[in-house]
Amino acid sequence: MTPPKKPPRLHLNLKPNTPAKNDPIIYANIQPQPQKNLLTTDSSTLEKPVEEKTSHDAQVKNAILEVTNALKSTVQGDTFANDLYSDFRDGLKRKRPSSPPIDAKDEKFVVNIFESRQSQRWKRQSVRVDRVPKIKILDDPPKEMIHKQPPVDENEKTVPTNDEIYYKMKKMRDIECVKMKEASNALMAIKNNAQKTLSEELLAETILLETGLRYKAIVNKIRDCINENEPVVKKTCVSAGLTLSNFQFEIEPQAQKKTDSTFFLLAISNDTEIIATKAIQPSGDNKLAFKETFALKNLSENFKIKGEIFSITFNTRRPGIVEKLLRKKSKYYHSINKIYYENVNTYELQESAIIKSSFTSRGEFTMTKKDIYNSMFLLTNYDSDKLKNVVSMTASLDYMNLNDKLSGFLTLGKVNEQQYIHDWERKWCSLVDKTFSIYNYPQDEEQEKPPVAVINLEYCFNPIARKPQNCPRKRTFVIKTGRPSTMNDSNCKHLKRKNNFILNKYYLSADNNNDFEQWTSKLDSALDELDQWGRLIFKDESYM
Template sequence: MYLQLKKIRDAECVKMNQASNALLAIKMKDKCEWREELVAEKILLECDLRNKLIVNKIRELKYSEEYSQVYKKQWPHKGSISVSNFEFDVKNQDKPKNNKHTDFYVLALSHGTTLNMSKIATVNDENKLVFNDIFTLNGLEDNFVVNVEVYTLRLKTKKDNKLSIYRSLFKKKTHNCCTSKIYYEDVNVNELLQSEILSPSFTPCVNFTLTKHQIGNNALFISPPTESKFRNYVNVNVTVNSLDLGTDLSGFLTWGTKQDAVITWERKWCSLKGSSFSIYNYPQDEGYDRDPCESFNLEYCLVPLVKEVHNCPRKRTFVIKTGRPSTFRDSEGITLRKRQNFVLEKFYVSADNNEDYKKWTGTLESTLDTMRDWKRLVFVDDYYTTL
């Protein structure tokens, strides 16, 4: 792992050196084109940020290897999200008529060693800074933290008048950019090199984080610095593309269906794969890919799981509540508040022993909690639906 990260870091250092040389050449031109300088600055910033992410990962690697058994918690669930349409509200500021400079912005979104950069944007006439890019992040754990940071760069974009141009002819072309040294191995020549590179001129102006709690929330509160041009909120779309629950559990359970006041019990082979719950007559039916007797998706389940059923003749019984489309026979069924065309359906499930009971209820609770946190439950608003 370390050697792989080191190779990636060395490759980024080579890119940083090339980007720095290109930027320096642009700055030293007699007629510096601001568009070329802007693109070179963005490339240098991207290389610098990616290099820092890799270096931080290398530093954390030793700690995680030594203490993973004690401190690191394993999260079996992983998901994929899309983040898009960042919209910042910028404070209204008076612009001078003869202003020759323009403020450019770029957004960086990072998680682990993954870095996503937006296109370059400027504040529009409505004092809004909008990034229309769509970022996709895969393999996120339950406790993921995505860092979002906005950088700004002011460049001269309008030409000088004739007098200013005449004066500039007598000035010596210099650059006053900050520099730093990097040490890396160039894989092309297999040599350890030391290079002095330019530091990016982009400066950070606002930063915040995204977690699973921001999924589905459009308006987020942020805390920009006091001198920042940004107000304290941002609009952004965070949606879930997929959720790999990693759930794989099967075994015999006694399945009960209630009609009027009588519960009919049947012993069935039950299988939970991801969010799909299937009921078969025999284990071989699942092995031969036969159609299940009944199946449903946990996305339509209601939480919490009912783990204690009073006045039930069978011990170790729990209840799974789901919503299904109503039919003409459901005139007396309980209608769900969120969708009036769905009715509540309850399945009574009994385990053979305490071990199976804890295993099934624990797995179902963990899976449903994860799906609720990732906004994958359809009837989450019907949390308090009673039996």
């Protein structure tokens, strides 16, 4: 007698490329069955007769299949939507609690919303695996969250037109609507299930909140595009990287019911990007500390980062017999919103009812480039009797690029010991980002030869001196900078507030008025921008 053949093993990949390290891998055991629905069983295909009544596991599997098929079919053949779905899936893996608040050792979560428990009803003796598909989830990805905006194009003088932005935002809105619909359906199924767990409900609430916040941000962007008719001209080409970490809140000491469990979540937004932390509970010392690190890259000059704190409370008391009977007869009701969106595959307008997330906003704060070095922020729209209206955090500026370029001939004046200019030499000067370089010839820069002098604008004084008193030459400006002193600088002037630095002056003369205005305006603009970002070492002339 030949042993029974093992069922074929199928590897389903939701992305068109090879699975990455942290990508979920779905393995399904395919069994030939006459019925269309793989989650319902027919007694003719099983070794043991089963009841026709739909079990809890079958209900959960149906919800899983609907979520997976809906999101997968939505993004097929659409590269833009596929990228968004990839980000959404990674966000779901990030939201999966590493230490669930209840005993959920044997529980898992599905890639899209939640994962059902393993079925113990049907076992295949030869293979010893469940007939229903299994979903394997890898370990949590790193906690660092990266937000990237499109980099600055040097050759592009204007941003895309409002029509182009409108259609792009509209497509993003439709994708978020699909996510909201599936997250809402899964949350409703969990709430109406008598065997629901707190971990599953908390995860579904978190996903619904994050998609809802992103949907609102995209809608506001669309409204701005409709109100503006002309393209926006880029004023500067500044790009910066910012890291936010160590968010801490203080909890008001108060009596709380033992049956209530309150979780807090922090959402960071910039433009249409939303990044949320895991939902956590306060520690024993009345502190609420979020361990996530937010790394935001390619920030523009006028960036506006918004942080908002949310809370949700669950009643963990075990229901009585009467409540269990009433729960079986009644359904869970929640406030509902209606959304309208266009199906990305059929291009048909659809209407869906979405339940609202139970998370409540408790306060928010805003950060701009002027607040980079602040460690404390007051919460606005404050509404909480559990939190204090102050948040502490750590912010660090990783990099700041001006992306400015200017080159041309200037005449450099040499200064003697009596601070008189006795000689002038024509030099090739180049400004790249925050570095001002002086070469003998243009070919030296092209061949990457070492320059005659290099000036870091972060060590310069703001503003540029346009009319030096001791120089009779027209169209001359002076760059004042400080550099570390050496043993040969005993006769040089040291800075007052920085004794280990000496003052250097570079006298530069332009050939005509246009070159003079171009160079001085570009240098002053760069120094002003560095000053606003807090990158100037010597902020005023009191150092001289």
